[in-house]
Amino acid sequence: MRVLLAEDHNLVRQGTRLYLQSEGIEIVGEATNGREAVEMARALRPDVVVLDIHMPELTGIEAARRIHHELPETRLLILSAYDQPAYVSALLEAGADGYVLKTAELSQLLTALREVAQGHSAFDPALMHNTASALTERERGVLLQAAHGLTNKQIGAALFISDRTVQGHLQSIYAKLNVTTRTEAVTTALAQGWIKLD
Numbered sequence: 605m606r607v608l609l610a611e612d613h614n615l616v617r618q619g620t621r622l623y624l625q626s627e628g629i630e631i632v633g634e635a636t637n638g639r640e641a642v643e644m645a646r647a648l649r650p651d652v653v654v655l656d657i658h659m660p661e662l663t664g665i666e667a668a669r670r671i672h673h674e675l676p677e678t679r680l681l682i683l684s685a686y687d688q689p690a691y692v693s694a695l696l697e698a699g700a701d702g703y704v705l706k707t708a709e710l711s712q713l714l715t716a717l718r719e720v721a722q723g724h725s726a727f728d729p730a731l732m733h734n735t736a737s738a739l740t741e742r743e744r745g746v747l748l749q750a751a752h753g754l755t756n757k758q759i760g761a762a763l764f765i766s767d768r769t770v771q772g773h774l775q776s777i778y779a780k781l782n783v784t785t786r787t788e789a790v791t792t793a794l795a796q797g798w799i800k801l802d
Contacts, residue, residue: 605721606632608650610641610667611683612659616706620654620683623710629717638662645671645678652721655700657684657691665694672699679720683713689738689780692731696782702726738780739798746773748799751790 611617632648635641639661657664681702702720705728716726749759756767783789793799
């Protein structure tokens, strides 16, 4: 596995490099800002880029977007201190495959890195909890009705809103959960225990 590290804090970057190398991971390059991360990814074509969010010149979000667009085969793992749902959503939309908090154990980072390299996604459980709390009460209600198999029109009638409004809520839910279909949204919500069927 060939990994590019992109982190502007020297201590964090060097510590991460030393740990991953001790576990047999090949570090092909180290970037200290977002622009450098994109350029190095283009030149080195790593299997995985480990990206911080807040970096000089180009944010991790923009760097992720560019790398994902230009090198769709390269996997993106975010390593950040920020757990706000807005950051998570923005990075998911930018193409991130995983997200580990800097409060995690080193072993969790290694596990996430291996998961992402194998084509899976890897997200810190705490982030999924925060994402769930970002769903509004109305969105949860819409999701619960959808879980019972109701159409948009039926959901609208049950909740006294228009089916256009139902569709708007569903689009918001899809964005927050990083899914594209009603079935995926319901499956994710049920699996995480955010909604429960009687």
